Every structure is written in structure tokens, then in C-alpha cells.
Amino acid sequence: MPRFSVIVPAYQVQAYLHECLDSVLSQSYPDLELIAVDDCSPDACGAVIDEFAARDPRVRAVHLPENGGLGPARNAGMERATGDYLVFLDGDDTLTPDALLALADRLKETGEPDVLVYDYARTYWSGETVRNRAAAELGEAGPAPFRLADRPGLLNLLMVAWNKTYRRKFVERAGLTFPPGYYEDTPWTYPVLMTAGSIATLDRVCVHYRQRRTGGILRTTSERHFDVFDQYDRVFAFLDERPELRRWRPVLFRRMVDHLVTVYARRDRLPHGSRTAFLRRARTHYRRYRTPGAPVSARARAHHAMVRFGLHRTYRSLRLAAALRRRWTRIAGRLPRALGRAALRLHYRVQRLLPLRADRAVFTVHGGRGHGGDPGALESALRDLAPHLRTAWVARPEYHHTLPSATARLVPGTAAHWSALARSAYLVTDADVVPGLVKRKGQVVVQTRRGTPLGHAGLDLLERPAAARGTDFARLLRGVDQWDYVISADRHSTLTWERVCPGRYTTLEYGRPRTDRFHTATVADVARLRRSLGVPEGSVAILYAPAHRDYRRTQPRLLDLERLVRRLGPRFVVLSRAHHPHRGPLEAASGRVLDVTGHPDLTALCLASDVLVTDYSPVMFDYAGLDRPVVLHIEDWEAYEAARGAYFDPRAFPPGAVAGSADELIDIFATGHWCGARSARLRADFRARFCAYDDGRAAERVVRRIWLGEARPAPVVPPGERRPVPSAVDVTGPASLTTVPPQQPAGLRTVTDHG
Structure with missing residues (x-):
């Protein structure tokens, strides 16, 4: 019996299905079965599924005789599932690296809950990645597992099936299935959350939700968007059969109104001429299921009034007036700006x-x-x-x-x-x-x-x-x-x-000049910086600062930072300063992975940390002058060198230990190579070559030459007499040399390979 049954329905997604299935089968947690359901797709989805099934025994191919939609396709997958937990993934979406490993760990930590809710990020064709705006609801602080009554804010999340994993026995015992039609997630997700005996959350992006330019179901203009009314009929029928769930009616009523307004307001959903009919049915549902009690914002009250009274013409007039106001504002704003620039x-x-x-x-x-x-x-x-x-x-x-x-x-x-x-x-x-x-x-x-x-x-x-x-x-x-x-x-x-x-x-x-601060700062300054960043006292702070990849439109996360800190143990925290120009999300966010990408002062981050992990970033030259351990994590040297070019190979002359993979990086910390004598010698040679003048007086020399007119610069302090401020944690003692049990992956290269 596998741990996870990953169910992937496929219909007209042949361009994305390879990437989707690969994202499942390449997971670092291999205990899974992949049930790929060809929903009688007219394109090559069925052939793609058969191809994957032929080369990997974990793939089970299911071919339906006729197209039934997402709901029946998922039901077909559930009928064949044997795993402990069900995971749903649409055929054009992907799992993030190590997502199933994170799910397995969190399930174990929280005592095998009925439902585990995790996060997602929207990925756009332009390469932009945007994390779910309601991610705050997924915080892991507090007791877990819990019930929906303890965390009702979960109902503010996107009501979809693919941002949760479900204990299969719970689903079977509750008799839960997906209905046919559009918006099939609605009568599935609400009953799941309301009836689950135990729920947990994982504050990690596990799914990349693809935002297609064209072809998505919810961007297809069709009368089938009227299915949303049948789906809410099913939700409230479910409530009527279970009086103990009556407390959720006001919340679900408010959510229904919000959903109906969203469908009505989107121009690409309802066919021309059908909006009046849609609003008429929405008014009927409003009156049928109206349940006062849930708080409604001022803007939402206007929406409620529109649905309650069927104000189609009023709504159109308001939208037209708003559009005219925006256009006039743009026109009126251009002239003053142009005059201002000329002035x-x-x-x-x-x-x-x-x-x-x-x-x-x-x-x-x-x-x-x-x-x-x-x-x-x-x-x-x-x-x-x-x-x-x-x-x-x-x-x-x-x-x-x-x-x-x-x-x-x-x-x-x-x-x-x-x-x-x-x-x-x-x-x-x-x-x-x-x-x-x-x-x-x-x-x-x-x-x-x-x-x-x-x-x-x-x-x-x-x-x-x-x-x-x-x-x-x-x-x-x-x-x-x-x-x-x-x-x-x-x-x-x-x-x-x-x-x-x-x-x-x-x-x-x-x-x-910027590294002068390494010599003028005090131990108290370092302690203050660490407190301001949230670094726990006594922790070893790893500053992770990778270089920008010019050959990538988006900046990949080459390390699973949550896995790194789990393997290294509770003594370590990571300060992650990544490159993501589109403000993409951290794949994980916890008390031991601190996102400092937006911090304005890199020098302060260097002072607050105890060791640097980087690849090709120039920060390695600054950090070497601080005389603290540096570890290089280099997996894509050939691609980087081909795209950017390099003046020398950092693996041949490194400032410390070198890892060629995430497992090697963990092993370097596990064996103590990161702060051992060999790494210290490498760092000393690196400093002699690149930090000859970094003695704390570089800015003084510049000022005296340019502003004070002194022809001879101030003498350089010899390397042996320099005393940069020490880190807050002693990383040279015996306790730091062995932190976690080492692992020996195949083909491991140790630091001695780079002498």
C-alpha cells in the first residue's frame, strides 16, 4: 500500500501533461502511485499517459469511454486508489520539488489527520510566480491537528481539491465524491472541511497552479457556468441532512454570494445575453438560502444588494461610470505629469x-x-x-x-x-x-x-x-x-x-569600503542584528545567497531550505536572500527559514550570520574578509558559465568546502567540513588573493585621497593583525564539527577533491 495516491485527470492538456506527470514521478519521496485518468480527451493525453505507464510501474493508466468532466474523472481515480492519502493534481499543474516529502513529514508530525491543507502559487506564462494571498491562514503555530471550528479562516482559502491531501479511509467512510459539471470542487471541499475530525496545515507551496493564457475551463465562455447554482444546491442539501453543521450556514451563504458575483462579473465566463438570466437565478438562490449571521464588509453589502434585488441594469450603469471615471483620471493625470517633467x-x-x-x-x-x-x-x-x-x-x-x-x-x-x-x-x-x-x-x-x-x-x-x-x-x-x-x-x-x-x-x-563595518562592528551590534532578524539565541545562522541566473527567466530555488534545516537539526536557521524579480514565494516558510530577500543591507546580514552558503554570488568575496566559514553549493556550473561566462572557476579556488548537490551540502555540515581546518586553510588562501586591502580602513583611504588630497594612502593593516568581529556562535568548537548523522549518497565528492 503506497503512502500517496496522486490522481491526475487529463483532458486537452497534452502540452502540459508531460511536465505534470514528471513533477510527480521525480519527487524525492517515492512511496506513491500515480493514477492518470484520460477523460476521453481528443488530443494526445491518452498516449502520453500510456507512455508514462509503460516506463514506470507506479503509473496506473485509466481511459474513460466518454468525457465526464473533472468530477467523474477524479471519482474514477479514487475507485482505483490504494494509498493512505489522496492527492489531486490537475493535468496542467505541477507539484513543487520535495512536496510529497514535506507532506509526509507534516502528516507524521500532526498524527495522521483526516485532511492536510497546503499552499500553492500561481504561475503565469510570463514566468511570474505569485503566492496565494491568503497564505497567512496556513500558519503552523498552535496546536495541530484541529477541527474547522478552531480555524474557520480556512474557509477563506480557494475552495479547490488540489491544495489538500485526504486520508482515504476518511473519504470512504464519509461517502464523499465529486459531482459532475463546472465548479465541482465546491460541493467537495466544504463538506470535507466541515466533517473532518482532524485537520492540519502546511505552510509550504506544494503546487504550482498554472494560469494559462487560453484554454482554461474557467476562462471558457459557456452556459455551463450556470452549473454553479446546482453545486450550491448540493452544498446546502448536505447541510440540511446534518443539523450539527447548521452553524456553518451563514458563512457558506456569504461565500456563495461572493462566488456568484465573481462568476457574474467576469466578462469571459457568461455568454452574451445571459447575464440577466444568471442574475435572476442568483436572486432565487439568495432568497432560498439567505442566512443572516456572518459579517459582511461594506463592499460586499453592495454585492448582496445587487444579487438580492437582481439589479442588472444598475450594476451595468455603475460599471460604465467606473470605467469612464478611470479613463478620465488617466487622461487628466497625463497633462500635469508632462508639464511637471518639462518644468x-x-x-x-x-x-x-x-x-x-x-x-x-x-x-x-x-x-x-x-x-x-x-x-x-x-x-x-x-x-x-x-x-x-x-x-x-x-x-x-x-x-x-x-x-x-x-x-x-x-x-x-x-x-x-x-x-x-x-x-x-x-x-x-x-x-x-x-x-x-x-x-x-x-x-x-x-x-x-x-x-x-x-x-x-x-x-x-x-x-x-x-x-x-x-x-x-x-x-x-x-x-x-x-x-x-x-x-x-x-x-x-x-x-x-x-x-x-x-x-x-x-x-x-x-x-x-562596505566591509569596513566587519572590523568596526561590535559583538553587541551582531547580537542586536540577530534579534532584529528573529534569529534564536544560540542558533547557527546560515546566510543563503545564490547568484542571479541570467539564463533563466525565473530564478529557481536550487535548495529545499525546509529539508535542509530539518536534516541539520534544531540548532540551525537559514536566512534566505534569493533572487526572484517577480517576488515569487518561498517554497517553505517556517520559524527556521527566514526570508530576508527584501532586507536592504547585505552587510548587516553577513554580520548576523555564522556561515555563508552561496554559488557564484560576489558576496563570497566580502564574506571571506569577515573570516567566517563559506560553503559553495554549485550544481549548474556548466549552464552558468555558458550563459554568463566566468573569469575563473570557483571550484578550483574556493573559499571553503564545495558541494555539488543538496545531499553533499548536508554531508559537509554533518561531518563538520564546513568549519574544519581544511576549509579554514582554503579561506585563508582566498582572503590573501581577494581581500588584501579589506582591513577596516578602505573608506578612509578613499576619502583621504579624493576629498582631502593626500597622495599616499593610509597603510594597510597586515592580515595577521586584523580582527573582524566574531560571529555570535562559536563555530570552531568540537560541538560544531558534527551536527547531524552524515549521509553518503552515490558519487559523493568531499571537500578534499577541491584542493
Whole structure:
């Protein structure tokens, strides 16, 4: 008897079915059977199912003689299921990696509940991934399992079958089946939640819900959307047969009205000319099942009135008025903006005619973010060493809370910003180009760059179209021509920047100003940062910071972080700083996996952590100067190197242990290699090559050269005399060398392979 029976109905999804079935069969938890039901599909779905059944004995192919819809197809799968738990998955959706493993673990933790509810994310054809907005209802805090009365907020989730797993014996005992017709999930999900003796939640994205451009059932214009009325008749009939469930009638009534309004309001569902009939039937259902008691918001009250009185013409008039109002607002808003832009351009021209202010310096970082990076370190050092100079910082308003009180705050695009840009003698930035800048005679532009180059940069990207996507090289070179100084971290960076960003600037090979903080921070500062991030006292904090994949539209999560912390044990937590430009969800979210992607200060995250796990991210060069353990997790080197290009192979000269897979990474922590003597020697060699100037005085050297005019830089503190702030947890003691029982997957490469 398998642990899971995964039931996949298939009808006209031949383009997506391979990916769907592969996502099930490739799960790290193999104890499953896959029941794929061909719902008499006219395309190649049946052939695809037979192909999978022929090559994997866990697949059971079911071919129905006639098309019955999702409900009957799922029933056919349930009749053949033998697993402990039922999992439903539509043929165009996918399971996320390790989803079944997470389900099995949570089921065991919560005592085999009747129903386990988990999360999903919508995936769009554009590559965007958006997590369920009601994910807060799936928190795992508090007792589990429970009953619906203890967590009624679960009824606010999307009422679908595929975001839950069900104990098969519970389903059989309750006699639950799917009805025919559209919206078949409605009379299944409500009875399941209301009658389940035990429910648990899993705060993890386990399903990727594909949002198809065309072809989805709910985006098909059809009279069959009237089936929603029959489905709610079934729901309330179920309640009428069970007086003990009477308490749920007000909630279900409110949910029914919301659902009917949604179907009515969507333009792509009901055929032309049928909306009046639909609203008439909705009015009948409203009066038939009206049950006061559930709270209704102000907006929902308007919807209730529309359904209750059948106000079809009123609703159409309101929608038309709203559309006209939105259009007029757009038109009316364009003219003032255009006039405002013209006025700012004129203002900037006038300001450029006025004298430069030799005592003013403007600082900014890429993207208009807050105080930080090399510009932030230079701004702080400038105020300390040259207090007669006045500084200003350009940042979007949401980052102004990060700015020191002693520096002026400028909002990009405002008159004050353009005035400062026109009249300040010094401009400091890590962005390739200062937008709109017309450099004046006497202005000095200081370029700090944004990290030591491992992947190709600048003109080297001309041969790397995947990595150079959207790069305007002519604009880049115009920006380079405005640079007066480039701050370089090391000899490798100097040689690279001068070749890939050729210009007449002067290179100051003085180190990384942003890492000065590693030497000036105190143990109390580290403790404060850890508390602010929610790191439990005594925990080993792993900073996970992978590099951006230029060859991927979306940024994959190469590690199952929940599995990682489960294997490493309760002493470890992960600070996850991932790259997901579309704000995709963490596949897991718990008290031991903390999403710090939005944190504005990477240097602070380095200070708060005890070990770095990365791949090709430039943060490894910064972190090495902190002299804390670094572990490289590199699974896709060939793809990364082919798309981006690299100046050297980090596996050949690593700052610490190297893992080629998630299992190897776990083994490195299990055996203590991550903080052992071998890793320390590798890190020392790496620091000698790339951190020669990172002694805590890099910003001072830059300020003294550019602003104070001192020709000879301050001497560099020898590596043996440097004392970066230690981590909050001792990772060199015997207790840290063995954390979890090691596992030896086939083909394991240990750290000694990379000497």
C-alpha cells in the first residue's frame, strides 16, 4: 500500500501533461502511485499517459469511454486508489520539488489527520510566480491537528481539491465524491472541511497552479457556468441532512454570494445575453438560502444588494461610470505629469548655470535604495573625516528610514534632487550610469562598482546575450566617460574593470569600503542584528545567497531550505536572500527559514550570520574578509558559465568546502567540513588573493585621497593583525564539527577533491 495516491485527470492538456506527470514521478519521496485518468480527451493525453505507464510501474493508466468532466474523472481515480492519502493534481499543474516529502513529514508530525491543507502559487506564462494571498491562514503555530471550528479562516482559502491531501479511509467512510459539471470542487471541499475530525496545515507551496493564457475551463465562455447554482444546491442539501453543521450556514451563504458575483462579473465566463438570466437565478438562490449571521464588509453589502434585488441594469450603469471615471483620471493625470517633467528639465538647465558647491557631495546606490554598500561606507567616512563637507543621499521614500540624520534626504526626480545633481562637486554611486546627468566641468564622479567580478561584466557581455539582456552598451560607455575614479577591491577587479569598462578614470585599488563595518562592528551590534532578524539565541545562522541566473527567466530555488534545516537539526536557521524579480514565494516558510530577500543591507546580514552558503554570488568575496566559514553549493556550473561566462572557476579556488548537490551540502555540515581546518586553510588562501586591502580602513583611504588630497594612502593593516568581529556562535568548537548523522549518497565528492 503506497503512502500517496496522486490522481491526475487529463483532458486537452497534452502540452502540459508531460511536465505534470514528471513533477510527480521525480519527487524525492517515492512511496506513491500515480493514477492518470484520460477523460476521453481528443488530443494526445491518452498516449502520453500510456507512455508514462509503460516506463514506470507506479503509473496506473485509466481511459474513460466518454468525457465526464473533472468530477467523474477524479471519482474514477479514487475507485482505483490504494494509498493512505489522496492527492489531486490537475493535468496542467505541477507539484513543487520535495512536496510529497514535506507532506509526509507534516502528516507524521500532526498524527495522521483526516485532511492536510497546503499552499500553492500561481504561475503565469510570463514566468511570474505569485503566492496565494491568503497564505497567512496556513500558519503552523498552535496546536495541530484541529477541527474547522478552531480555524474557520480556512474557509477563506480557494475552495479547490488540489491544495489538500485526504486520508482515504476518511473519504470512504464519509461517502464523499465529486459531482459532475463546472465548479465541482465546491460541493467537495466544504463538506470535507466541515466533517473532518482532524485537520492540519502546511505552510509550504506544494503546487504550482498554472494560469494559462487560453484554454482554461474557467476562462471558457459557456452556459455551463450556470452549473454553479446546482453545486450550491448540493452544498446546502448536505447541510440540511446534518443539523450539527447548521452553524456553518451563514458563512457558506456569504461565500456563495461572493462566488456568484465573481462568476457574474467576469466578462469571459457568461455568454452574451445571459447575464440577466444568471442574475435572476442568483436572486432565487439568495432568497432560498439567505442566512443572516456572518459579517459582511461594506463592499460586499453592495454585492448582496445587487444579487438580492437582481439589479442588472444598475450594476451595468455603475460599471460604465467606473470605467469612464478611470479613463478620465488617466487622461487628466497625463497633462500635469508632462508639464511637471518639462518644468524639471528647465529647472535642471537653470541650476547648471549656477556655480558648483565644492562642499557638497551626493551619494546614491543602484535602484534608489537606502544607505548602504560602498557609497554608504564612504558617506559615513566623509562625515567623520571631513565634517566641513555636506552630504546628501538620493533614495526612494520607502528607504529614507535607513538614512543617517546628518545627511540630507533627496527623492529621485524632485527639484531638490536635480538641484543637487547640478551643483554638487562630488557624485558617488555604484550604478553604471547616473540617469539624466550632464556632467559639468569641475564635477567629480566616484564609481564604486557593486561587487568583485566573477561572472563576465561590461563589454565582455557583448558575447553573452542571455546575460546582457537589455544592456545598452552605448549608454554604458557614455556613463564610463563620466567616471573620474573607480574604487577597486583587489588586483583581479582592477584588471577586469579597466578592460571591460575602458575609460580615462583613475583606479583606486584600496579595498571594499562596505566591509569596513566587519572590523568596526561590535559583538553587541551582531547580537542586536540577530534579534532584529528573529534569529534564536544560540542558533547557527546560515546566510543563503545564490547568484542571479541570467539564463533563466525565473530564478529557481536550487535548495529545499525546509529539508535542509530539518536534516541539520534544531540548532540551525537559514536566512534566505534569493533572487526572484517577480517576488515569487518561498517554497517553505517556517520559524527556521527566514526570508530576508527584501532586507536592504547585505552587510548587516553577513554580520548576523555564522556561515555563508552561496554559488557564484560576489558576496563570497566580502564574506571571506569577515573570516567566517563559506560553503559553495554549485550544481549548474556548466549552464552558468555558458550563459554568463566566468573569469575563473570557483571550484578550483574556493573559499571553503564545495558541494555539488543538496545531499553533499548536508554531508559537509554533518561531518563538520564546513568549519574544519581544511576549509579554514582554503579561506585563508582566498582572503590573501581577494581581500588584501579589506582591513577596516578602505573608506578612509578613499576619502583621504579624493576629498582631502593626500597622495599616499593610509597603510594597510597586515592580515595577521586584523580582527573582524566574531560571529555570535562559536563555530570552531568540537560541538560544531558534527551536527547531524552524515549521509553518503552515490558519487559523493568531499571537500578534499577541491584542493
